[in-house]
Amino acid sequence: xxxxxxxxxxxxxxxxxxxxxxxxxxxxxxxxxxxxxxxxxxxxxxxxxxxxxxxxxxxxxxxxxxxxxxxxxxxxxxxxxxxxxxxxxxxxxxxxxxxxxxxxxxxxxxxxxxxxxxxxxxxxxxxxxxxxxxxxxxxxxxxxxxxxxxxxxxxxxxxxxxxxxxxxxxxxxxxxxxxxxxxxxxxxxxxxxxxxxxxxxxxxxxxxxxxxxxxxxxxxxxxxxxxxxxxxxxxxxxxxxxxxxxxxxxxxxxxxxxxxxxxxxxxxxxxxxxxxxxxxxxxxxxxxxxxxxxxxxxxxxxxxxxxxxxxxxxxxxxxxxxxxxxxxxxxxxxxxxxxxxxxxxxxxxxxxxxxxxxxxxxxxxxxxxxxxxx
Amino acid sequence: xxxxxxxxxxxxxxxxxxxxxxxxxxxxxxxxxxxxxxxxxxxxxxxxxxxxxxxxxxxxxxxxxxxxxxxxxxxxxxxxxxxxxxxxxxxxxxxxxxxxxxxxxxxxxxxxxxxxxxxxxxxxxxxxxxxxxxxxxxxxxxxxxxxxxxxxxxxxxxxxxxxxxxxxxxxxxxxxxxxxxxxxxxxxxxxxxxxxxxxxxxxxxxxxxxxxxxxxxxxxxxxxxxxxxxxxxxxxxxxxxxxxxxxxxxxxxxxxxxxxxxxxxxxxxxxxxxxxxxxxxxxxxxxxxxxxx
Numbered sequence: 001x002x003x004x005x006x007x008x009x010x011x012x013x014x015x016x017x018x019x020x021x022x023x024x025x026x027x028x029x030x031x032x033x034x035x036x037x038x039x040x041x042x043x044x045x046x047x048x049x050x051x052x053x054x055x056x057x058x059x060x061x062x063x064x065x066x067x068x069x070x071x072x073x074x075x076x077x078x079x080x081x082x083x084x085x086x087x088x089x090x091x092x093x094x095x096x097x098x099x100x101x102x103x104x105x106x107x108x109x110x111x112x113x114x115x116x117x118x119x120x121x122x123x124x125x126x127x128x129x130x131x132x133x134x135x136x137x138x139x140x141x142x143x144x145x146x147x148x149x150x151x152x153x154x155x156x157x158x159x160x161x162x163x164x165x166x167x168x169x170x171x172x173x174x175x176x177x178x179x180x181x182x183x184x185x186x187x188x189x190x191x192x193x194x195x196x197x198x199x200x201x202x203x204x205x206x207x208x209x210x211x212x213x214x215x216x217x218x219x220x221x222x223x224x225x226x227x228x229x230x231x232x233x234x235x236x237x238x239x240x241x242x243x244x245x246x247x248x249x250x251x252x253x254x255x256x257x258x259x260x261x262x263x264x265x266x267x268x269x270x271x272x273x274x275x276x277x278x279x280x281x282x283x284x285x286x287x288x289x290x291x292x293x294x295x296x297x298x299x300x301x302x303x304x305x306x307x308x309x310x311x312x313x314x315x316x317x318x319x320x321x322x323x324x325x326x327x328x329x330x331x332x333x334x335x336x337x338x339x340x341x342x343x344x345x346x347x348x349x350x351x352x353x354x355x356x357x358x359x360x361x362x363x364x365x366x367x368x369x370x371x372x373x374x
Numbered sequence: 375x376x377x378x379x380x381x382x383x384x385x386x387x388x389x390x391x392x393x394x395x396x397x398x399x400x401x402x403x404x405x406x407x408x409x410x411x412x413x414x415x416x417x418x419x420x421x422x423x424x425x426x427x428x429x430x431x432x433x434x435x436x437x438x439x440x441x442x443x444x445x446x447x448x449x450x451x452x453x454x455x456x457x458x459x460x461x462x463x464x465x466x467x468x469x470x471x472x473x474x475x476x477x478x479x480x481x482x483x484x485x486x487x488x489x490x491x492x493x494x495x496x497x498x499x500x501x502x503x504x505x506x507x508x509x510x511x512x513x514x515x516x517x518x519x520x521x522x523x524x525x526x527x528x529x530x531x532x533x534x535x536x537x538x539x540x541x542x543x544x545x546x547x548x549x550x551x552x553x554x555x556x557x558x559x560x561x562x563x564x565x566x567x568x569x570x571x572x573x574x575x576x577x578x579x580x581x582x583x584x585x586x587x588x589x590x591x592x593x594x595x596x597x598x599x600x601x602x603x604x605x606x607x608x609x610x611x612x613x614x615x616x617x618x619x620x621x622x623x624x625x626x627x628x629x630x631x632x633x634x635x636x637x638x639x640x641x642x643x644x645x646x647x648x649x650x651x652x653x654x655x656x657x658x659x660x661x662x663x664x665x666x667x
Contacts, residue, residue, distance in 0.1 A: 190636065214636055218595070220586045223383040224627040225635040227376060244493045244587065255504045255513050272493050276587050 047090045048083075048335070050075075050326060051110030051139075053103055053121035053130075054319075056095040060123060063315050067122050067144065068093050069308050070319030070353075074327070084331045091323070092116060096126045103130055111137050117335050118142075120322040122315065124150060131157065140329065140340040142322040142364075144315065151362050156341055160322050160364045164193075164265065167287040168200040170368035171263055174285070175205075175236055178370075181261065182207030185234035187249065189241030190214045197240035197265055210234050219245050226256050234260050242267025247276025254280035261285070269373060284373045289366040290317055290354050300353040321352045325364070375509035380627055382507075386516045388623025389523040390582055392616040394600030395607070396530065397574035399615030401449075402604070403547040404567035407467035410474040411452055413597030414481035415572045419445040419579030420588050421485055424494050434498050442576040449572020452477055453565055461564075478593060485590040494588040519581045526577060527616055533570070534612065543567055547610070602646045608656025617657055621645075 052071055054064035075091045083089060092114050094106035103126035110116045111133075118140045121127060124147035134141050134156055142158045143150070151159055175181050184207055188194040198212060210232045215222055226249075229237070237253070237260045239246060246268060253262065263285045267273070274281050290297055300320070304312040325344060333339030347359040358365040398412040422444050426437035456477060460470055504511035534540040545553040546563040554560055582596065599622065607618020622642055629641040649656060 214634070216636065216638070219638075220595075221383075221387055222635070223386070224380060224630050227379050227383075228631070228635075231376075244589070247493075248587070256511050257504060257506075275495055276493055278495070 046087045048087050048330060049090050049092060049114055049116040050323065051107075051114065051116035051119045052091055052093040053096050053106045053110070053119070053126060054093060055098045055123055055126070056093070058098040060098045062313070063122060064095070066313040066315035067319035067322075069304070070312065070316035070321075071120060071323045073304065073307060073316075074320045074323035078323075078327050084327055085334070089323075089327065096121070096123065098123060098125065100126055100129045103127075104133070107133055111139060117337075118326045118330065118340065120319070120326065122318070127157075138337045140326065140337050140344070142325055144318045144322070154362070156337065158325075158344060158359065158362045158364060160318055160325070162289050162366045162368060163363070164197060165200050165204075166363075166365070167265060167289075167368060168197065169204050170287045171238075171265075171285070171370060172201060172205045174287075174370040175261075175263065176207055179236075179261065181235040183210055183234050184208070184236045184238055185210045185229055185232060185260070186212045186238045186240065187215055187229070188212070188239070189217050189243075189246065191217050193242075194240045201238050201240065205238075215241070215245065215249055217241075217243070217245055220248055222249050222252050223256065226252055226258065230256060230258050236261045236263060239264040239268060241265075242270055242273060244272050244276045247273040247281070250277040250284065251280045269371070274373070281373050285370050286373070287368045288371045289368050290314060291367075291369045291371075294355050296351070296353055296355055317353050321354065321357065321364070324352055325350065325357070325359075376631075378508055378510040380631055382510050382512050382516075384624040384627040385520050385620070386512070386623075387627060388620035389520045390578070390585070390596075391599045391603045391622055392619035393523055393526070393574065393578035393581065394596045395603040395615040395619040396527065396612055397571035397578065398597070398600050399604045399607075399609060399612050400530075400543075400574070401567050401571040403610045403612065404543050405457070405564050407457075407470040408474065408601075409457075409571075410471070410597055410601075411477035411481065412474075412571065412575055413593030413595075413600070414478045415445055415448050415452075415575040415593075416579040416582065416596055417485060417588075417590070417593030418448060418481055419576040420496075420583030420592065421489055421494070423580050423583055424489075424496050424588055427496055427498060428494070438580055441580055442573050445576025445579065446569045446573045449568040449575065450565055452572075453568040458561070458564075461561075478597070482590050482593060489588075489590070491590060496583050496588070498584060515584055519585060522577065522581060526574065530574070530612065539563075539566060543570075599642065602642055604656075605646055606649050606656060608658040611656070611658045614656050614658030621657070 052068065054067045055061060056064040056068065071091055075089050078084065079088045092110055094110055096103040096106055107130050110119065116139070119134065120142050122144040124145040127143045127145050127150060128147065131154055135154055138156055140156050142160050144161050145159055146161055146163060148163070151157060175184065184205060186198050186201060186209060188198040202209060202212070211229055213225060213229060215225065237258070239249065239262060241249070242265065246264070250262060262283070266286055266288060268284060268286050292298070300317065301312055304316060325347070328347070328350065329340040329344045332343045344359055345362060347357070350357040355367050394413070394416055398409060401409045401412065419441050423437055423441040426432045426440055427434055456473055457470055460473055504513045505517070534544060542553070542558045542563055543566065545558055546560050550560050582592070586592070600619065603619030603622045604615040605618065606621055607616065608614030622645065625645055626638050626641050630638050633641070
């Protein structure tokens with residue numbers, strides 16, 4: 001028994017020795033390999049790395065898909081034209097899955113491991129908790145976010161999405177100065193979005209506001225409410241809402257022979273609103289920042305369809321523009337964060353997939369056109 | 375002019391509520407339990423019409439007839455496969471109530487799976503500018519809804535008062551044991567109540583579908599209003615339920631003329647509370663109480 005045990009101990013000692021030897025050799029080889037890789041990395045340092053945080057899974061996955069397809073298209077275009085000052089761009093896309101926590105780990109990976117110079121991304125919920133990190137690391141960032149407080153207290157972040165205030169302003173100007181109509185009534189949906197639209201419209205419209213009436217988000221019968229507003233005889237009615245209830249509201253307005261010009265936010269042109277309103281939706285005007293009649297937009301759509309076999313969404317345009325804007329900033333400022341921010345902050349008449357862009361107060365200003373539903 | 379318009383709006387709302395409430399109340403009066411899945415029958419009928427008319431492109435008249443038959447079968451099926459099995463096990467009406475909730479959720483989910491969550495429209499009647507009567511406006515479809523409701527209630531009244539089956543139903547509703555003593559099979563009458571009540575639900579589904587578009591959860595919303603109408607009018611009495619529904623329509627529409635329109639549902643439920651507290655038997659419940667005394 002004793003002898004056996006000794007033997008066992010001996011053999012164990014032997015294996016331990018062999019293992020430690022192997023580990024040593026392993027470490028040595030890895031070290032040498034890493035050294036060479038680093039060297040070759042140095043040779044490839046020519047590429048400029050841009051990080052992207054998009055929701056590729058979860059309930060906003062389609063948005064993320066559009067964003068990344070648009071962004072990749074921009075990268076391909078820039079690289080095929082020789083890149084930025086002779087250096088190619090590399091887009092590193094990370095999935096946030098609409099989860100702020102995953103967004104933070106994506107940020108850490110992109111900034112600390114991959115050492116990206118700039119960042120693009122989408123969703124306010126993911127972007128809000130990243131604000132501090134972006135500022136601390138001084139990463140010029142272009143984000144697709146509608147949150148009103150997204151830009152407060154930041155220096156390196158730009159917003160790449162027209163806010164509802166911009167839309168409302170365009171609409172209000174069109175009604176007051178182009179159509180020369182000044183007596184308006186407001187019908188707004190009783191949710192967060194509807195209330196904020198109403199407040200913005202009230203703040204900006206120069207004419208007289210005859211009434212402000214809430215309507216129920218799940219309502220189906222607005223007739224009695226509509227008699228009240230018909231009495232006041234408005235020239236224009238601003239409908240701050242979207243979805244099926246808004247469709248029914250428009251239908252019943254026309255059934256009740258309310259002849260006022262109807263207008264609303266971009267959501268009023270949604271498929272479900274159109275469907276429920278039927279032919280009553282005809283003639284409703286709304287603001288839009290992707291104008292199909294523009295050459296650039298037509299071209300983008302064609303190219304996108306040929307590449308991805310699907311129609312581009314709004315987010316495809318935004319993703320594309322984000323990369324293009326950053327590329328311009330990098331080109332003019334040669335990877336210096338402060339300079340990139342400065343260049344972009346004063347950007348004027350930048351040619352993009354949606355037409356001319358300006359940047360004012362760190363917000364990308366889109367040309368907003370007023371469209372009529374036919 | 376405004377008063378007339380309010381009157382018309384109230385009639386439209388009342389007609390829709392009463393179409394739901396009458397079938398529901400008929401089933402309640404005979405079977406003595408709250409059949410919430412009645413709302414599912416209304417919703418499913420609307421979707422069935424959508425399927426036949428908009429998907430299979432059958433003629434509208436034929437689709438309507440098939441839909442009403444389908445609604446009856448659906449009601450019969452619910453009674454046969456679910457409620458009857460519970461009754462066999464001597465389940466209380468509370469159990470049946472819970473089962474009816476389960477059925478409502480089941481059918482709404484089924485609609486969601488089969489047709490999806492987006493809104494559907496039955497494109498039979500294109501949008502029409504309203505007709506004017508002395509300054510008040512009503513669309514032809516709405517006129518048709520009110521008209522159909524009244525004709526249907528006329529038939530229902532005749533059916534309950536004059537036909538043998540109707541009399542048997544009232545007998546069971548009044549006193550089940552006594553009815554069985556004179557040879558009326560209560561189980562058969564229960565099934566019949568479901569067939570007739572659900573056929574009315576089918577008609578309601580068709581008209582509501584035409585007027586308000588289709589949504590998977592439409593049944594619940596309609597049921598809440600129909601139920602409120604039935605309680606106000608006296609839940610065991612079909613004429614009461616109809617009366618109560620119209621009263622509800624009037625109260626809501628005249629109420630929001632004076633109050634902001636957000637109070638519409640509040641008005642409905644305040645009336646419901648008032649009735650439950652001070653007159654739980656409803657408007658037309660009086661006769662029955664007197665009989666019992």
